[in-house]
Amino acid sequence: MSDSSCDSISNSIMMTCFCGELTRCFTPRTPLNLVRRFYRCSKSKIENCEFWRWEDKSSENSSIEANLLMSKLEVATLKMENLRESLNAVKIERDNLKKKLENLESLNYFEVNKLRNLKAKVPKLKM
Ligand SMILES: [Zn+2]
Incomplete structure (x- = not known):
């Protein structure tokens, strides 16, 4: 799955992951999730805490x-x-x-x- 970072951190709720770091916002490029963004740990794949959450409720x-x-x-x-x-x-x-x-x-x-x-x-x- 390829995803790209959000270009703006505009109205985003600043979420913190399990390791206490600020999460990064991503926009998936799959056809089914065109508009929905998600947050996940900003650390590298090896180091990250596997925190992952959709942007909206x-x-x-x-x-x-x-x-x-x-x-x-x-x-x-x-x-x-x-x-x-x-x-x-x-x-x-x-x-x-x-x-x-x-x-x-x-x-x-x-x-x-x-x-x-x-x-x-x-x-x-x-x-
Ligand atoms: Zn983390």
Whole structure:
């Protein structure tokens, strides 16, 4: 997960983490959490106390919303996969039909030639 520091510490409540340091504010870049920021320990990954908190207090509502969006996303992904499979089936059918058409065309060409040859022979037979 990639995230970036907030550019402004504007109205933020200054939170302190478990180790007593001021937390840093981050903005996640995931599509589901576009606006929501979170705070976490400002120390490096190895040293930090694993403090982590959403910026707002409506985190419960937001997580329900996020879950809803997530399941919608899953449904949409499934639909897309189904459509992709149908598309592949249609493509295979199209290729098969194309081959059949080519066979029929060459067969037709062959028959037309045969007919032409027979027609050419007819006047000679009458004589
Ligand atoms: Zn800390």
